[in-house]
Amino acid sequence: MNIEMIRAAAGRIKGHARRTPILTSPFLDEIAGRRVFVKAECLQHTGSFKFRGGWSAVSSLSDTAIKAGVIAFSSGNHAQGVALAARAHGAPAVIIMPSDAPTIKIENTRALGAEVILYDRETEDRDEIGARLSKERGLTLIKPFDEPLVIAGQGTTGLEIAADMNALGVTQADVVVCCGGGGLTSGIALALAADAPGLRARPVEPEAFDDVTRSLISGKIESNARLGGSLCDAIITKQPGDLTFPIMKEHCGPGIVVTEEECLRAVALAFERLKIVVEPGGAAALAAALFHPDEFTGDAVIAVATGGNVDPDVFVQALETLK
Incomplete structure (x- = not known):
């Protein structure tokens, strides 16, 4: 798995995948205490980076x-x-x-x-x-994350982040990524290491399903005790992949763990302030950026909004957190 595979994937998806935008809001900046840039992959075809x-x-x-x-x-x-x-x-x-x-x-x-x-x-x-x-x-x-061609495709997100942040003059920042098995996180990490070494990928996971965070601490693959029962279903896996974990271990910063309530609040704020629809699992990175300010240094953080396929009742539940 290498940067050449990601660049080749970028060539294959050009004209087929959307080049999703970077969104900002002064209201979100105020909550986070720094500039927040949101890579809106929820606007990708099928509503997800996948x-x-x-x-x-x-x-x-x-x-x-x-x-x-x-x-x-x-x-x-x-x-x-x-x-x-x-x-x-x-x-x-x-x-x-x-x-x-x-x-x-x-x-x-x-x-x-x-x-x-x-x-x-x-x-x-x-x-x-x-x-x-x-x-x-x-x-x-076609495995969901532990497959080189899939990792390469997800890594094209990182190439776009690197190019967009360079154009905006942001050269030092954490890029927080909603993380399940690590396909997107490892792909982005490889792309940033090549094209924007001052940007560091960091996995974000929901409470009780923090296998990647624990794996990065222990240095070996850790598993979750259960595989269901979370609103963040999109990023629930048993453990990081055999291919993805070594990449994350080499290139990622520490993981961040968020609560379901924080994810629901992030869903609501993304809708209110950015006018995008994000599912709870797809809002985990934004939740980390907004509600865990002590995890970051510097004046900017980039959050990947990974997916927007949310059931209406869950979306209503999220909007109620604004009351």
């Missing part, structure tokens, strides 16, 4: 593999990214999703033409299901 990795992986397949089809497992954002990329390439797609995933994510994945297979994330192993179906049907498995 389209980048999905396109990067599917566009690299042979014609034979595309004809046979692809399979992926995801709580929803990777599912939609792969499903849309597969549809654009004429590839059948099978997506394995937890039964407790937000309804909007399941429905959207089906609407994009994918066959959705639901499983219980507490009692069933999605890796086992994916490996079995891949073998039985001859499908190419």
